[in-house]
Amino acid sequence: MFSERLNNKFHSFAFYLGMGYLIVYAICAFGFFLLSTHVITKSARGFDRQDAFAKSQELAELLNQDSDGNWLAEEIALERYPPSTIVIVRVINSHGRVEYSVIRPKNIDIPDWRTFTPNETAALPNDGWSEYYLKPLHRYLQIHTMKLKDGRILQVGKGSFLEVDQKSMMARNLLLFTVLSTLLSFVSGLFMMYVTLRPIHRITAAMTNIIETGAFEKGAPPVKSLISELDVLGRLFTVMTEKYANLIRAMRDTMDNVAHDFRTPLARIRGASELALQDRTLSASLTETLADIIEDCDRVQLQLQNLMDVREMESGFVKLNITPFDVKQLIAEIIDLYQLLAEEKEITLTSVCPQNKIVIEADRPRLARALANLIDNALKYTPKGGAVRIEIESHPNGAVLRVTDNGIGIPEDEQSLVWQRLFRGKKCRETEKGLGLGLNIVQVIIAAHGGTITLQSAPGKGTTFEVKLPSKAKAVCADAAPVQRPDKAASHASES
Secondary structure (H helix, E strand, C coil): CHHHHHHHHHCCHHHHHHHHHHHHHHHHHHHHHHHHHHHHHHHHHHHHHHHHHHHHHHHHHHHHHCCCCHHHHHHHHHCCCCCCEEEEEEEECCCCCEEEEEEECCCCCCHHHHCCCCCCCCCCCCCEEEEEEEHHHCEEEEEEEEECCCCCEEEEEEEECHHHHHHHHHHHHHHHHHHHHHHHHHHHHHHHHHHHHHHHHHHHHHHHHHHHHCCHHHCCCCCCCCCHHHHHHHHHHHHHHHHHHHHHHHHHHHHHHHHHHHHHHHHHHHHHHHHHHCCCCCCHHHHHHHHHHHHHHHHHHHHHHHHHHHHHHHHCCCCCCCEEEEHHHHHHHHHHHHHHHHHHCCCEEEEECCCCCCEEEECHHHHHHHHHHHHHHHHHCCCCCCEEEEEEEEECCEEEEEEEECCCCCCHHHCCCCCCCCCCCHHHHHHCCCCCCHHHHHHHHHHHCCCEEEEEEECCCEEEEEEEEECECCCCCCCCCCCCCHHHHHHHHHHC
């Protein structure tokens, strides 16, 4: 149960909306951090290059005036650099020997700076800029190289903690920005979820109420939203439910009118036939004809009622009358009703049930009608001397019922069609009267309870219908068949 709720949360619109906010924020924050780091690096190293270039120009002027380098040494000795700034200076003669080198602060040791090793392409370094990575301090030194008038090379390098300081400050600001932005995103996400999901929840609640109560005729309450698209959706939903309510009312009125229009002439025909039968002077053939007319009138009335029941069942907007009851007792009552018919056809009608009660929560009258239909069909299409067997099994999640016969069977190409309304197989049309509504009514009733029904059949070997019912019916929709006693349900089943 908990995993199902957690899975529903993960698939909700609120989850995807919140995750969308977080993903967009994470991408933006990461991009902002990379961009800021790049800008800080460029600006800090640019400042170091400006300082190194200015210092190299100053020291070059001193060396041009005093080639021995005394003024240079004095200038560097008098210069006061911040402890966070690294300054390196060296002079290389035309033969590639380091004449002078200095590193400030003195506690930093750069062995490569005190000696010079010519590379393969040039004996002396070229004029311009280069970088030196000071690995122990994780800092880059910007080095400016320039050639003096006497052919010597002057190199001045500078590196400060400006880049490190700015990156640290940027990291702190980014952390603060992350906390504030996350809080703001959370609040704005809650607001957007409220604005977005509120009309959707209202629509869902209205539809759930309609499905569970069947009160479609009342329509749905107006659904409004601050978002124009959802506001349009809410208004269209309201209009749609009103139109469907009008359609269902019109359908029911039409069916009632048709039923009334048919029942009145049928009642007159049946009444006239019964009145005529009271004449004792009628011939035997005429008496038999009048009896057939009465029987046909009754059959048409029942078929008309079945059609109305199927139509209302398929609309799916009537709540089931759920009550707990013992399935074994229900099966026993139905078998008692059909026992006489089975004896007349010399068919063995038996049941196999466990000793304990099998209690489920369902609509007892409608379930009785469905099971009566299955047993009636089994007796109807089982030849003389055959057998019909009803089995009941109890399961933790409900009950399983099987109705098995050794009758004519159902061809494989017709097995998927028997659930359709008004469908009757070729052999059925040849042997028994009916309208082809029985199995359709059974399927709709079982599905309304949240159960399933399947069949296994072979021509000439018989048929087995297996019904699986949950321990508690999911009363989301049901047929609108009138509540009947099992004997009335059996009567309807025999005519469908």
